[in-house]
Amino acid sequence: MNDLLRRVRLLLAALAAAGLAVGVAAHLLGEPRLAVTLWIAVTVPVLAALAAEIVTSLSHGDVGLDIVAGLSMTAALVFGEELAAAIVALMYSGGQLLEAYAERRARREMTALLSRVPRTAIRHRDGRLEEVALDLILPGDRLLVRQGDVVPVDGAVAGGVAVLDQSALTGEAMPVTLRPGQPVLSGATNVGEAFDLEAARVAAESTYAGVVRLVETAQKARAPMSRLADRYAMLFLAVTVALAAAAWQLSGDPIRAVAVLVVATPCPLILAVPVALVSGLSRAARLGILIKGGKAIETLARIRALVLDKTGTLTHGEARVADIRTADSLEPDELLRLAASLDQASKHIVAQTIVAEARARGLALAIPTGAAETAGEGIAGKVEGRSVLVGSVRFVAGKTGDSGLSTLAAERPAGAIAVAIALDGAPAGVLILDDEIRAGTARLLTDLRALGIEHIVLATGDRAEVARFVAFGLPIDLVRAELTPDQKVLAVLSERKNGPVMMIGDGVNDAPALAAADIGVAMGAKGAAASAEAADVVLLVDQLDRVLPAIRIARRSRAIALQSVIAGIGLSVAAMIVAAFGFLQPVEGALFQEVIDVAVIFNALRALRG
Helix, strand or coil: CCHHHHHHHHHHHHHHHHHHHHHHHHHHCCCHHHHHHHHHHHHHHHHHHHHHHHHHHHHCCCCCCHHHHHHHHHHHHHCCCHHHHHHHHHHHHHHHHHHHHHHHHHCHHHHHHHHCCCCEEEEEECCEEEEEEHHHCCCCCEEEECCCCECCCCEEEEECCEEEECHHHHCCCCCEEECCCCEECCCCEECCCCEEEEECCCHHHCHHHHHHHHHHHHHHCCCHHHHHHHHCHHHHHHHHHHHHHHHHHHHCCHHHHHHHHHHCCCHHHHHHHHHHHHHHHHHHHHCCEEECCHHHHHHHCCCCEEEECHHHHHECCCCEEEEEEECCCCCHHHHHHHHHHHHCCCCCHHHHHHHHHHHHCCCCCCCCEEEEEECCCEEEEEECCEEEEEECHHHHHHHHCCCCHHHHHHCCCCCCEEEEEEECCEEEEEEEEECCECCCHHHHHHHHHHCCCCEEEEECCCCHHHHHHHHCCCCCCEEECCCCHHHHHHHHHHHHHHCCEEEEECCHHHHHHHHHCCEEEEECCCCCHHHHHHCCEEECCCCHHHHHHHHHHHHHHHHHHHHHHHHHHHHHHHHHHHHHCCCCCHHHHHHHHHHHHHHHHHHHHHHHCC
16 A cells, blocks of 8 residues: 555544544534534545545456445435444444554565665775665675675675574574675674675575565465455345345335445455455564465465475485594594595585585684696595595595495495595595485474375485485375476376375476476575475475474464454344344444454454464
């Protein structure tokens, strides 16, 4: 809602409230004509604004439920029920303000993401600092991130130590500490001392920019249950008019028809559904779960089948040092330190993994000398005066003789790789690198079954033996391996027989399957931008278990929306019948409907809480 529209609605609501109150006071002081004049005067502007909205909706082919409110005010004025007309005017204008407040509160966490978007950055240039527009930042630029600043682009710590609050992105409450060379996500807030950042991407391609685009998409989306309300507007309108006409025809009293129209204003459908679903979107955003609109949250509540990618989803998606096996009395950490020290001279992904593991363990790495790399095989050099050789088992064994290296590397998980190390010409040990299954995966899948997920499928492009090894011991019904992206789509579509399907993935190759599923869930923290764009739900924190609260929040939000609709419409229909038989006067009906509206909106806001 723009500022002008907000001001107009606030003015109309204030006018209706003031006119109603002053009119009641005038009536009590023995000035009934003044009271009637005031009530008419405050009803007409609200009715005119409502009529303009109805005309605009009809020009777009939409038949809204606001027509009932317009009919009730018009009928009340025509048949001399000015007080009832003024109450309905206040109910309608006040209800719009209440809805706007409720939606603003519900969207608070999502809107907070948009308001934090940085516009400029501080860049090092020729020995000085300059403030430049975000669009001018290029990969390789060195930026200064001051205390309190939002990190403007993705990059890596280039100087100092970064202490970052990533709660806006991931929902994690505790700050993280990152050292030189470690990657930094845009959108995090610097809560420590200033540090230097080396930009890795332009702003438009950075993590935070992608999140902002996803939030904007989510905010523009409209809930299917809201569309359901509009779809049945004509039916509800027809029933209301028929009941009002029947009450007038059978009793001969037009006031009964006015009373029916007054209590028929269907604010529970107009207000409660979007408020409940947007509240659910907001609560999910607090936990680092971005759900793209009401349609996604409503579908998420009905999921019955799950298709899982392996690499980066069921597993971490990157090799880790799972085991260190030494050939002599050398300590495992010392073997890792020497290997990592030499591997600093290599750009190979395996070498980078070994270096990252050593740094994560706090090992002091030495500067290698005389490093010579054999592409795809290994690297040789000196570390602290010792000859070090790191590479494949075949490469190291060829240089030094096997001497047990094959035995050390033999027993390892399917898909794991062995990196051999030799010191001073003698085999020293083996590092086992593996893409490990995420901790708690078995419990997660069990909990998903408890939530009603009836069929779980592992769909991966990896080799069959690796896929079967990963799935062993997990509550997975079917393993489909060596799939191309289009075959993953077919795997998703084939699960439709079991009910609405959720697909979870992270890579570019998962994007078509994510789009084909009823609900696509992307691992957005480290996953590809294509998968995040194609998905309906993005996990901003790299934790698969966030799927559980996402489903629970979706189901609770949908249940609360339905409760509000059923209770609100049920009470309205009951009141319409009572009014048709003459037991409820227009003023009483207007007051009763106002109570219903307030109750259903505050009930819908329960979706904000756990």
